[in-house]
Each structure stands twice: as structure tokens, then as C-alpha cells.
Amino acid sequence: MTLTSLYLHTQFAPTAIGYLEMILVFSLMGSLIPSAMLLILPFAALAYFFAPPTFNNDPQDLPVVVAFLLASIVGTHLIGKVRREREVALEAAAGLRRSEAELRDVEKQWREIFEHNPVMHFMVNATGMVLNVNTFGATQLGYAPSELVGHSVLKVFLEEDHPFVRERLGLCIETVGQSHTWEIQKIRKDGSVLWVRENAKAMQWAEDKLVVLIACEDITERKRTETALRRSEAHLAQAQELSRTGSFGWNVATGEVHWSKETFRIFQYEPSTKPTPQLVVDRTHPEDRAAVRETIDRAFQNEEDFEHEYRLLMPDGSVKHLHAQARAIRTASGDIEFVGAVTDITAAKQAEQQLRRSEAYLAEAQHLSHTGSWSWDVHRLEFVYRSAEVDRLFGFDPQEAVSIETIRSRIHPDDLPGVQEVPRRAIEDKGGHFEHDFRILLPDGAIRRIHSVAHAVVGSDGNVSELIGTHMDVTEQHAARERLERALAALHESEQRFRDYAETASDWLWETGPDHRITRFSEHTSAAGILATRVVGLLRWEIAGDVEAEPEKWRQHRATLDARLPFRDFIYRTITRMGSPIYVRSSGKPFFDADGNFLGYRGVSTDITASIRADQAERELRKAQAELAHMTRVTTLGELTTSIAHEINQPLAAIVTNGEACLGWLGRETPDLSAARCSVEWIIEDGIRASEVIRRIRALAKKGEIEMVPLDINDIVKEVIALLTRELVSHRVSLRTELEPTLPMILGDRVQLQQVITNLVINGIEAMQTVKDRPRELVIRSSQDDMGRVQLAVTDCGVGITEDDADRVFTPFFTTKSSGLGMGLSICRSIVEAHGGSLSIARKQEPGATFQFVLPLHKEVVS
């Protein structure tokens, strides 16, 4: 280089550049030391040959030399550095080549493991494309690995899982290095599904690429078991919920209690509550608590199954009915565990009650309405169903099956064809609705009328299979209707009767105007000629013939008319067309128009001349009878003189004696005043008694008007006895009275009835006069006969009455006695008959006779 440059006489600068290039080339090839020596040489050469001497005074070349030096040093250094690095890299490359072979062996091993590991391995990139999959994984899915690599991993997932898969991949990529686990279904190539558990993790792969590694474990079997278990659990829970049955387990030894969800629900406890037997007892209805505790205790002690029903009282106050059943099971550890079910049977209980109630209601309704329901098999000819009421109507035994013959025998023979017609027609018409009436003839002969309604039931074959219907007992309605018809008929009859009466009666109808003048007269009256036809236009007091004779009567009548008041039974005298006097009884009532204006009177009049005459005759007769009665009464009193005298003498004698005694008490040395007072009190009592006797006799002897007043027959009997006691005693007759204590009142004359009874008693006494061989007993009995009338009987045990005499005893002047008028019984009979009663002989033959009379009741007489 130096020689060349010298030869050429190159300038310094190109030479320096040449040298520099040479240095750099050398430094590229060799190490630092040769390059450094090389540096020195060109520097020296340069400095010597091509540059003015350094140490001469030409300083203008020095910076160039220095620059050259610096440039060569830097260049050398740099080249040296590159060279070193290059050497290192070459060395590394050789190492790599060496280890690559080893690596390939290992990889091969791993690859084997990877490929055949019974875990599916997938490597997917961030977009989800499969980068790699192991053979096992692909095979599991029914693919060859090549079929999967390069495709989206979504291919092996269910369509609906795709979003989930994408979301999972995203999550892995976001959280690089963290592993995530999930369970998901995959689809095989053939479309079948398998459950896998996937473990995924994202990692950096070559440069900034991320991949997701996924390991899958086939959990289909587990999943299936799990699903089955879950399903069966769900089924159980659902079944429990539906059947309202909760289950429980109770390990007695450990005290461990398990309740199903439904059990919590039944007992209304939070499922988080720790169940204990005490909770059950707490909820139990207080009334059942003892029984429940006892059942549990007994089961606990005897280690035996138990079953019981009890009620719960819920916090809201409602009541639940439970049925609990448990089995005692010996566990593997030898403990006793109760496993059981508890069922809420409230609804069943209620339904049962409701059913029972509605059944009862139906039966009651059927019973009340006398309606029985039934169902009849038209082919087998028997009841498919019959309600209790049907049995009752037919008189069947509810327990027995009823044969067609029995049914026929209970139907009235006349109605049987009609009853048999119904099923026949139903079969013929293939359907229909029937109503008919028939009669049931019960074995005891009673007849029930039945109204029957029936429907044909058509089977699937279109033929009638059954008749269903009701039988209603209409016997009573029928009877009521008959009664009504009879009543109507009777009403018609009576209407006709009254029309006949009205037409034939002697009554006549009249009408007067506002001025009381007669305006109308019924026709048949004038035809009969009772009154003159000219009465129309006259006033009543112009027709009457007694206005002057009885002014007061007419004044009152006119006052009544002026007051527009109705009048009744106003009697006046007038004369007929023939001029004979008649009595008229008239009744009338005012009538008004719609505005209330007085229009006059309308009424009825009757010719009562005949009855007035009869009344007068009867009054005469009564008077005569009363006089006769009085006469016989006085005669009777005469006959009783001795007895009556005794009745008066007794108290008088007692008065005298007491008076004497009183004097005795007073005349003592120390007068006994209390005894004297007592004596005087008795004197007064006896005095009253004597005057009472006299009063009775006077009443009997009185000749007074007949006074009809309400009376108690027993009182009259007692009064008679008071008068006749002595008579009975003196004739040695014992008296027995059988008086019915609560008799209705009768209307009668006290004295006359006393007379009747007195007469009968005296007759009885006398009839027993000759009796020596038996006690003389007289019985007075009062009672009520079947018609409610008061009856009085006097029975003696005397000689009785012969058949001949029986006919004659009541005739006047008949007597068997030596004394007496023979009027007694005749008078008695007329008195009783005047009272509306009757007197008769009830027993004639010895020993003795019974005379009895009946009297109508007070109200009958009045009405």
C-alpha cells in the first residue's frame, strides 16, 4: 500500500482513506491486536511518507493525521465488536443444532403422550380456530384430527352453546395464564352429544400470538347419573309437593333429623331451620299434643314403626290435618332411624267432610222431599243404583239386592203395565224423557203415589243402556188435592143449598133510601103476600103497628138509623095484607157510595110471628115447670125435715154447750180467760155454720126466677152433700165422691141443679133402704164424656129398677114409694132438658142403679 501510494505519489488524503479501508478490512478479519498493529503501521507510514514530518514545523497536516488515527481506531473497534458478536452467534447456532436433535426425540415422546392421552386437548387461537387437537380428542368426537384443525372450534358445540363458548374464550384471553373450568356439551360427528368438563387457559404463543389450550374430560356418564338423580329428586320433590307429603328421617341415636322441602312447607318452617322433633310438637294442635308425644315416645322406646293422624295449629290459627307414617330402620351403624312420610290430609279431610255432608244433605233433601233417585239397567233388569229414599218408598231392605219380581210385587197391579212401558219405549226410541205416575202397594196394604221422572242413557253403541230418574212420593199432595176437590164440591153444594134456602125462606130483602123510605122489596115476598106491595115509598114506622105502644123502642131505632149504624133483630108488629097481625124481625146495615155518601140501608126481614108465639108458649111452660119444680123441692125439703133439723140442731147444741163451758171457765177461782175466749170463738163458728144451713134451705125453698149462670157442677154437688149428710148418716149410707177436679163450667140454674142432684141422692138412699147384707154405698161421680160434656152420675147399690119400671120412672106421678108425689124424676128430667142436657138410667140391675145426666158446656149453650 505504502509502495503503491509512493509510486503513484498519491496525496495524503486518499492514502489515508486507503489505509483506513485496509485497517478496517483487517479488523474485520482478525482480532483486536493485529488490527491495532496494523493501525500503528499505516499511521507511521502515513506520517512518514505522505505527510510532512510530524515534528517539522508544518502543523497543517497534524489534524489530518489525528483524524486518521481516530477514524481507524473507531473503525477497528467497531469492526472488532461486530466480529465478536458474530462469533458468539455462530457458536450458539452450533449449540442449537446439537440440541435440536435431542429436542425432537423428546417432542416425539410427548407427542405420543399428547396424542393418546385420554383427555381431549384442543389448542385454539383467539378467533376460536382449532390449531391443534389430539387424536384422542378428535376420535372421541368422531373426527380425524385433520378434520378439526383449521376449523372453528364451534363446530363441535351445540348451536345454543356458541355464545357461551365465545364468552368463555374471551374470558380466557383476557386473563392470560389463568385457568377456567366449565361443563358443556359437545356434539360428535354423528350428532350424538357428550358432556365434557373443560379446563382452559390462554397463553402466549410465538411472538404476540395468544392461544387457548383446552383440556376436556368426558363427564357424560357422570352427567347422566347426575341428571337422573336430579330428575328423580325433582320428581320426588314434585311428587311430595303434589301429594303434600313431606319425608323425614330421624336418627334416634345421633338426634340427627332430616326433613324434605315439603316437610318444611307443611310445618311452615323456614327451610334453613334446623329440624328437631320438638318443632313437630310445637306445631301440633294443643289437643293432640299429648297423643303425638305419646306415639313418638312409644315408637322411640319400642323401636317400632308408627303411624298416626294429628292436627297442627298453624301460626295464623288455621288447622291442618296430618297423617304421618314412619318405619324404624336399623342403619349400618346399628342405630335406629325412623324414616317416614308426613302427609297434609287437610284437603282430604275437608273433602271427606264435605262429601259426607253433601251426601247427608242429599239424603236429607231426598228424605224431606220424599224423592228417591235411581238408575236402572234396562237389559239386566236391576237397579244399578238406588238411593236410600227409594228403598224407603218401596219398603226395601237397603242391604238386599232387589229382584225384578219383588219390584213388580210392590207396584200396584193396575199401574204395572204403565211402569213396564217406560223401559220398553226407551229401548224402542233409543232415548227419551219420561214422566209417569204410579202407585206403590206396600206389604202392609198402604199405598204410596209416586211421580216418576226418567231419562234414558244412551251407550256408545247408540242403544239405551240405563234409565236414570227420580221417584217422588206425591201421596200427600194427592190426598191434599183430593181434599181440596172434595171441599170445592162441598162448597158448590152449600152454595146451591144457600141459594135454595134464600129462595124458599120466609125472609125478604129490602132496601131503603137516604130518607129511610123503602125503595126495594124482594119479589117472592110480595108474591107470598106477607106484606102489602104498597109498602114501597113508606117509612118503617109508618108500616109498624106498635109505634104508639112502644115509643122508646122506636125512638132508639130511629136514633140508630140517624147515626147510620147497623141494627140487628129489631122486632116490630105490623099487619099482613089480609089484616092479621104479624111480628117482623128486621136487620139492616147502611150502605154508601164510593165517596162515602150515605145511600140508605139494606137488610133482611123475617116473619117471626110463629116463633114469637112459640116463645110465649114456651115461657108459659117454663113457668109452669118452675112452679112444679119448686113444689117438689118444697116437698123434698119436707121429707128432709128431720135431717135438716138435725143439721141446725147440731151447731146450736154445740153453741149451748160451749156457752156453758165458757161460764165454767169464767166461774173458776181464777177465771181461765184463754179457754173462755176459745169457747166463744167456737160459739161464733157454730153460729155461722147454723146460719149457713138455713141459707141453703132457704135457697132451695125460694120460689125465684130461673137464673142461668156459669157454674161448677162439683160446687153444686158439695152443697147438696152438705145438706144431705145427716140424711145419709141416719140411713146408714156411706157416701163416696169421685169428682173430676178440672171440669169446664156449665151454664145453669144453681137451685134447679141442686134439686136434681138432691132428688137422685134421696132416690138412691131410699133404694138402699132394704139392703141389709152389704154396706150401703152411694157414689157421686162427675166427669167429662167423650164429647166433652159434663156428666154427673149417682150410683146406689140398692134394689135396682125393673125393666118395666125403667120405662116409666120418668113419667109424672110414677112412684114406687109410699110417700111422695111421684114427680121427682119427671121434674129432674125436664130441668136437665131445659139446661140442654139429658137425664138417663145408665145401669138398672141389682145391685143398684145409676142415674146420670150430661150437660153441655157453658160456651155451647151460649153459642
Added chain:
Amino acid sequence: MTGRSDSPNQVVKAEKPSGRAIVFVIDDDVSIRRSLANLFQSVNLDVATFGSAQEMLQGNLPEVASCLVLDVRLPGLSGLELQTELAKLNLHIPIIFITGHGDVPMSVKAMKGGAVDFLTKPYRDQELLDAVVAATERDRKRREVETTVANLQSLFETLSPREQAVMKLVAAGLMNKQVAAELELAEITVKIYRGRVMKKMGARSLADLIRMAETLGICANHAE
């Protein structure tokens, strides 16, 4: 006074009941019954009243001097029948009959039956009181006699049959000799018996013994 009462058959007594006479009143009429009781009590007599004869017969009659006041015409058992009945029962109560009728045949019958008195109404109360006093006195005496007889009877019963026979004959007035002949005994034996009889009977003299025999009604009917 105690026990004054209307009650018909209550025994009404004065203060000192023992040994006093009692009047029985039977009447069916309560006024009469109580007025009579009142009357007797006012003169210090004890009274027992009855409504009927049967009631009285059913009651226990005290063993004291008494008399019976009754109405002839009693209901049931009549006065006369009661009289007969009492006689049958050996009850010799003196009876005072009261009658309102005063018929003679009945009075005779009653008196024959042993009635002590027969009062016809109207009577004066003093008459009744007198009759009652007389009757009770009589009854008292009769009772005394009855007591004596009873005593004699018991003494008589202490005698041996032979002694009784001797007594009967002696009382009949027979001489000792006659008695001996009658009884076929020696006279001396009769004498001994007679002495024993006198001693046992407590007779002071023969006359005494004869009276006793009369009282006892054992005088032998000597067949002379």
C-alpha cells in the same frame, strides 16, 4: 189448760192425769165433740174424743175410772152396736147415750145393754155433767169391786181342790157334818179343811167367808 185442740180424737187431759176419771166422747160432729170436751174440761175432767166407735176401739183405753158419752146414731158402728162390742170385749165402761130422737124402744134396749143414762136432746148440760159424774163414780166402784174379786180369786186359787170344794159347800150354808157327808169325809177332816180355808182366804168369820164366796160367785147349788 194444756192441749186444747180441735183434733177429734186427741186425748185431752188435765194437769194431773194419774188416777183421775176420764170421759170418752164419741161423736161424728166436730162441733159437738169439741163443745163436750170443752164442757168437761171446764169442770176439771179429763177427756178423750173420737170421731167414730171404730176409732175408740182401736185406741188403748187407760185403766182408770171412765165413762163414755156417745150419740146413739153414730155413723158406721152405731152406739148400740158399740155397746155390744164393748160387752164382748169385757169392757164394762158405763155409757151415757144422747139421742135427738128420743125413741123409747131404743132407750130400753140401751138401758138393758147396761147404759147408765139416756139423755134426749135438748138436754141441760148440768144433767149431762151429773150423769157423767155418777157414771164415773159407778165405774170407779165397779173397778174397786173388780179388784177385790180379782184378789179373792187369786186367794181362792191358792186353795187345794178339796179345800175349794169344802169352801163352796160351807158358803152354801151346809153344816160340817153335811159337808163331810157330801164329800164322804170325816167331820174332823172337814173342820181342818175349813180352818185352812178361813186362814188362806183371810176370812175373819163365817159370814165373811160366805160373802167372799158370793163375790166370787161360787156358791154351790146344793141339791136339796
